[in-house]
Each structure stands twice: as C-alpha cells, then as structure tokens.
Amino acid sequence: MQLLIGWIIAGALIVILLWTNPSDIKAVLLQAGGHxxxxxxxxxxxxxxxxxxxxxxxIALDHNEARSKD
Numbered sequence: 001m002q003l004l005i006g007w008i009i010a011g012a013l014i015v016i017l018l019w020t021n022p023s024d025i026k027a028v029l030l031q032a033g034g035h036x037x038x039x040x041x042x043x044x045x046x047x048x049x050x051x052x053x054x055x056x057x058x059i060a061l062d063h064n065e066a067r068s069k070d
Contacts, residue, residue: 006051
C-alpha cells in the first residue's frame with residue numbers, strides 16, 4: 001500500500017511539473033524525439049524515490065508505535 005501511495009505522489013508531482021512548466025520543461029519532456037521515454041523515466045525515478053520514502057516512513061512510524069506499547 002505504501003508503494004502505491006508513493007507512485008501516486010510521483011504522478012501528482014509530474015502533473016504539477018507539466019502544469020507549471022518551469023523553463024519550458026513540458027516541451028522538452030513531451031516532444032523529445034516523438035517518444036515518451038524522458039517523461040516515463042522521470043516518473044520511474046521519482047516514483048522509486050517517493051515509494052521508498054513512504055516505505056521508510058511506515059517502518060519508522062510502526063517501530064515507534066511498537067516501542068511506545070512496551
């Protein structure tokens with residue numbers, strides 16, 4: 001479940017990035033050689049980062065709850 005939340009956050013970050021379009025990044029990502037690889041790779045790496053962060057937070061918070069019960 002935590003990984004899914006991380007990938008959803010990554011998708012939201014990509015949408016925000018394309019919507020705000022800083023430094024005309026939308027044109028670079030969507031028109032690079034006529035294929036979606038740059039956009040998909042960006043989503044992949046941001047998804048892995050956000051997913052890993054969500055899993056780490058879940059483990060840390062679960063560990064703190066287990067300690068407080070003792």
